[in-house]
Amino acid sequence: MSKQRERVIFLADCQSFYASVEKVEHPQYKDRPVAVAGDPARRSGIILAACPIAKSYGVTTAERLGEALNKCPDLVIMRPRMQHYIDVSLMITQIYKEYTDLVEIFSIDEQFLDVSGSLRMFGDPTTMAQSIQQKVLKQTGVNVRVGISSNKMLSKIATDIWAKKNKSGIFTLPKSDIEALLWPQPVNKMFGVGSRMTSHFLRLGMHTIGDIARTPLPRLKEQFRARFGKQSNIQAEVMWRTANGLDDSPVTPGTFNTAPKSVGHMITLPKDYIEMDHVNTILLELTEEVCRDCRRKGYMGSVISVSCMCSPYEDPTGFSRQMKMLDPTNNTNIVFEAAKTLFYRYWDTLPVRRIGLTLSNFASDQEYQLTLFEDQIKLRALDKVTDTIKDRFGSMAIIRASSLTTSGQALERSHKIGGHYK
Amino acid sequence: MNSNLSMETEEDIQIIKEYTLLPILLDMLARDIDHLMIYNNKIIYQYVICQLRDVEQSIYPVLQKLKRSMKQRHISILNTELNTLGVEVEYKVRGYIHHFNMLRGLIKAEIFTMLMSLRGGG
Numbered sequence: 294m295s296k297q298r299e300r301v302i303f304l305a306d307c308q309s310f311y312a313s314v315e316k317v318e319h320p321q322y323k324d325r326p327v328a329v330a331g332d333p334a335r336r337s338g339i340i341l342a343a344c345p346i347a348k349s350y351g352v353t354t355a356e357r358l359g360e361a362l363n364k365c366p367d368l369v370i371m372r373p374r375m376q377h378y379i380d381v382s383l384m385i386t387q388i389y390k391e392y393t394d395l396v397e398i399f400s401i402d403e404q405f406l407d408v409s410g411s412l413r414m415f416g417d418p419t420t421m422a423q424s425i426q427q428k429v430l431k432q433t434g435v436n437v438r439v440g441i442s443s444n445k446m447l448s449k450i451a452t453d454i455w456a457k458k459n460k461s462g463i464f465t466l467p468k469s470d471i472e473a474l475l476w477p478q479p480v481n482k483m484f485g486v487g488s489r490m491t492s493h494f495l496r497l498g499m500h501t502i503g504d505i506a507r508t509p510l511p512r513l514k515e516q517f518r519a520r521f522g523k524q525s526n527i528q529a530e531v532m533w534r535t536a537n538g539l540d541d542s543p544v545t546p547g548t549f550n551t552a553p554k555s556v557g558h559m560i561t562l563p564k565d566y567i568e569m570d571h572v573n574t575i576l577l578e579l580t581e582e583v584c585r586d587c588r589r590k591g592y593m594g595s596v597i598s599v600s601c602m603c604s605p606y607e608d609p610t611g612f613s614r615q616m617k618m619l620d621p622t623n624n625t626n627i628v629f630e631a632a633k634t635l636f637y638r639y640w641d642t643l644p645v646r647r648i649g650l651t652l653s654n655f656a657s658d659q660e661y662q663l664t665l666f667e668d669q670i671k672l673r674a675l676d677k678v679t680d681t682i683k684d685r686f687g688s689m690a691i692i693r694a695s696s697l698t699t700s701g702q703a704l705e706r707s708h709k710i711g712g713h714y715k
Numbered sequence: 716m717n718s719n720l721s722m723e724t725e726e727d728i729q730i731i732k733e734y735t736l737l738p739i740l741l742d743m744l745a746r747d748i749d750h751l752m753i754y755n756n757k758i759i760y761q762y763v764i765c766q767l768r769d770v771e772q773s774i775y776p777v778l779q780k781l782k783r784s785m786k787q788r789h790i791s792i793l794n795t796e797l798n799t800l801g802v803e804v805e806y807k808v809r810g811y812i813h814h815f816n817m818l819r820g821l822i823k824a825e826i827f828t829m830l831m832s833l834r835g836g837g
Contacts (some may be wrong), residue, residue, distance in 0.1 A: 318820040
């Protein structure tokens with residue numbers, strides 16, 4: 294039997310993606326520090342992306358705008374244009390598809406490419422990565438860094454630890470070099486390890502990635518169980534496999550086409566909401582969005598989750614609770630009633646800063662239970678009509694009257710994607 | 716040097732990029748010159764029109780040079796389409812079909828940069 298050839302996987306990452314897109318489209322700011330940031334007046338004033346010049350002043354992603362301006366008073370702040378970034382990202386994905394059909398979107402600025410089958414056509418992996426870099430740069434002005442290895446996990450690590458730091462923006466991490474290159478790195482550099490997990494590992498006496506990799510898996514599981522409880526076996530295994538560079542998952546092009554497990558929306562309010570009427574307006578708007586998404590996708594949910602964060606920001610209180618509804622539904626009015634019941638059961642009347650609503654446990658909306666007390670057909674027809682109007686004339690073409698009050702956020706949200714301006 | 720000669724190079728992509736953007740720049744110049752002609756009696760506008768015509772004239776030799784390079788490198792444009800998002804070009808490099816897309820915002824910025832470099836003759 295022939296020996297199976299090792300895969301060649303790229304993780305292509307766009308450098309300071311939003312800031313790069315803005316910078317190339319505004320040549321006047323070529324040599325100036327540029328950052329893309331939200332609107333502080335709407336409590337979204339954080340740095341979404343900073344260009345390398347801005348980063349050299351110490352400006353970091355997710356930092357508050359005021360802090361960034363203190364570090365770099367000359368910082369040019371640009372308003373985000375999310376739809377445009379999505380268009381550029383899709384264009385970059387199309388470029389990658391000229392090299393291989395196995396392209397998996399990992400995030401708006403990161404994609405996995407399985408190029409094992411295209412190497413004969415394009416030469417060695419480094420030449421291919423250089424060609425990709427050139428083509429993306431010429432078409433979009435964005436610099437791409439490429440981590441190369443034999444699986445997705447190692448290529449991601451190769452990008453994060455080395456390709457992002459070196460001049461060429463390309464780094465190859467062969468599986469045989471893990472012990473020499475990856476294992477001496479500190480634990481906080483490992484993918485999936487944040488500040489809290491780092492402190493856990495340090496308390497367990499594990500300072501480098503190699504310390505995790507060399508710990509026998511049963512022993513690591515035992516240590517995790519002692520620290521995080523009985524359910525942490527999987528987490529221990531994920532960490533151990535990551536440290537050992539083990540990942541068999543394929544590059545899956547259709548990641549975004551798989552059926553969702555839940556559909557949810559969340560909003561950070563521009564000011565604290567105290568009145569029940571005001572909170573109801575937001576709950577109804579969120580319900581409308583969630584149910585419309587479900588109807589568009591053809592699902593009905595039977596479990597509703599409501600989350601709430603109350604002020605102050607520094608010491609927030611809140612809850613996240615879920616309940617099962619009588620029957621699966623995607624009808625706005627029914628879900629809204631359930632959302633109110635759930636919210637007011639747990640709300641302690643403190644000022645509300647953030648609310649989220651999610652529907653899950655889906656069933657197809659092609660088969661539904663008729664009830665004696667509701668005219669389901671009429672309700673569904675009404676939802677269908679409003680959806681058609683919104684699809685054709687925009688989401689603001691028909692809205693609830695409550696959304697026109699001062700507490701309504703629907704108009705503002707219609708100008709945004711993911712909480713940032715389109 | 717590429718291990719595979721049929722693979723498109725950085726220079727190939729640059730040629731395609733310039734060959735796509737320069738005709739757009741020519742269109743823009745022609746439109747702006749027409750627009751400025753309304754004020755032809757004002758000396759400053761006459762001066763600007765002269766400058767723009769100089770830029771326009773300097774583009775044609777560049778385009779010819781690009782065309783020669785394309786022939787030498789066996790590059791041919793198959794289809795160019797301007798749409799609401801930007802420009803889409805389908806082209807062939809040494810027998811292989813490739814695509815070049817550019818969004819409107821970047822086209823505008825690139826054309827501005829080109830115009831700056833072309834100012835005062837090519």
